[in-house]
Amino acid sequence: MIRLDDVAKSFDGRAVLDGLNLQVDGLLLLEGPNGSGKTTVLNLVLGLLSPDAGRVEGNRRSKAAVFQENRLLGHLSALANVRVAQPRRVSNAEIEAELAAVGLDEESFAKPAAKLSGGQQRRVAIVRAMLAEAEIVTLDEPFTGIDAESVDQVAAYLLHRVIGKDAILVTHEPVDLSRFQPPPARFRLG
Amino acid sequence: MRKARLALVAVFWLAVWQAVAMALGNQLLLVGPVEAGATLLASLPQGAFWAAVGNSLLRVLGGFLLAAALGTALAWLACRSDWTRDLLSAPILAIRSVPVVSFIILALIWTDSSWLSLIVSFLMVLPVVYSNAVEGIARRDRKLDELARVFDMGGAARWWAITLPRMLPYLIAACRTGIGLAWKAGVSAEVIGLPSGSIGERLYQAKLFLSTADLFAWTAVVVALSFACEKLVLAGLAALEKSLSGRYSRDPA
Incomplete structure (x- = not known):
């Protein structure tokens, strides 16, 4: 479980998060308008940001992320991009199947x-x-750029893969989460 | 088409050179490409010629390669810590600013002349490679650093997949500049220090005996060696670039 206790975070004097209390136990759907601090929450969970006040607990475990941008290594093949980030040895056949x-x-x-x-x-x-089989996964708008017909296929893959992990999903796509059991928690920022 | 055009341009300038030499009619002032070429051809069967080429090549290329390796390593260290970067900035600035002749004299005081061209070419190339490599690392995508942190990528994976590919274009530019610098400074140092059996010694003898044909012949040798070294180093870097793209695509053993 990940806990954010009374977390505050400001950028250039503008408070993005103020007194945020949040628990992530399983899959959490994080909602909120643009600028409400969704990506900031993800970065706090990933340890890429530190809170100005409050505490983030339970995030000192293996992590993986789908960032807002793809952050791929352009010179490497699709297969190599997957392999380079893996903490364990993964065969080509396994990567290709995924x-x-x-x-x-x-x-x-x-x-x-x-x-x-x-x-x-x-x-x-x-x-x-x-x-990466990480214990913590953040998914920041994972369906960006994926054609409408394929969103369901990719969502099914994602939801199947995050079972048993602490995961935060931020998306504006209308994703069918009914197949996910237990139903994911929802939290709205802003 | 381009090759033919370049060949024609070369023929044109050689013809101009020959015409000017013939017009002057004084082989002490200027020899034409025909005389310089004939002198060079006459030297080719001599063992001493190849010994001089080998000695200078080994030292200049050695100095260049040492500087390239150390400059890259220091740049990597400098980008890992502001302390290291500040600590290195003074010596790098000093090496860049101090006249090459001061280094030559100092090297002659400290050691014998046989190491001279290696030391001088090393000192000329080091700041060029270091500065370019630092620039390359500094301009890498910081978001990829975050990616590496989140996925807990090891140091080797970060180096081969993120740092080196970003640095490589800057290293290639540094090597292009550095190899020419290494030859110019290295041979100049040899002319001053006169290590036996070196190109610099042969150039000095050409000056001593007022042999303009020898001067031009040895100059042509230096230009050819510099060109060949540049091609060799760039081919090596191109192969490295290609191997980086193929890295992580193979099945693990």
């Missing part, structure tokens, strides 16, 4: 990430995070 599961076509596996389309890059970023 990439195929999110709808990436076979010809794209060996292509440099810089030459993939936005949607293909997003899929690689998702597989990279899911295959």
Whole structure:
């Protein structure tokens, strides 16, 4: 479980979070308008930011993330981008099966990430995070760039993969979460 | 088409050079490419010629490679800590600013002349590689550092996948500049220090005996060696760049 106790965070004197109390136990759907601090919460959980006040507990475990941007290494292939971030040895067959599961076509596996389309890059970023088998996962708008017909397929993959982990999902896409048991908690910022 | 054009340009300038030499008619002032070429060809079968080429090549290239390796390593250290960067800034600035001749004299005081061109080419190249490498590392995408932190990527993976690919274009630019500098400064040092069996010694002898043909022949040798070294180093870096792209694509053993 991750706990944020009375957390405050400001940027350039503007308070983004003030006295935030939040628990993450399983999957949490984090909602809120633009600028409400959703990405800040994710960065606090990932340890990329420190709170100005309050405490973040339970986040000193293995982590993986689908960031708002893909953050792929453009010179490496899709397959290599997944492998380079893995803490364990993963075979090509395993990576390829995961990439195929999110709808990436076979010809794209060996292509440099810089030459993939936005949607293909997003899929690689998702597989990279899911295959890491981290205990904490943050998903910041994971469906950005993915065509509407494929969102359900990718969402099913994601939701299946985050079972048993503490995960925070931020999305504006209308994702069908009914298949996820137990139903994810929701928290609204702002 | 471009190759043909470049060949024509080369022929044109060689013809101009030959015409000017013929117009002057004084082989002490200027020899043409024909005479310089003939002198060079006459030297090729001599063992002493190849010994001089080998000695100078080994030292200048050695100095360059040492500087490239150390400059890259120091840049990496400098980018890991502000303390290291500040600590290194003074010696790097000093090496960059001190006249090369001061280093040559100092090196002659400290050691014998056989190491001279290695030391001088090393000192000329080190600040160029260091500064470019620091620039390359500093301009890397910080978001990739965050990625590495979150996924707890090891030092080796960070180096091979994030730092080195970002630094490589800057290293290539540094090597292009550095190899020419190494040869210019290294051979100048040899002319002053006169290590036996070196290109610098042969150039000095050309001056001593007022042999302009030898001067041009050895100058052509230095230019050719510098060009060949540049091609060799750049080919090595291109191979490294290619290997970086293929890294992490193979199945783990």
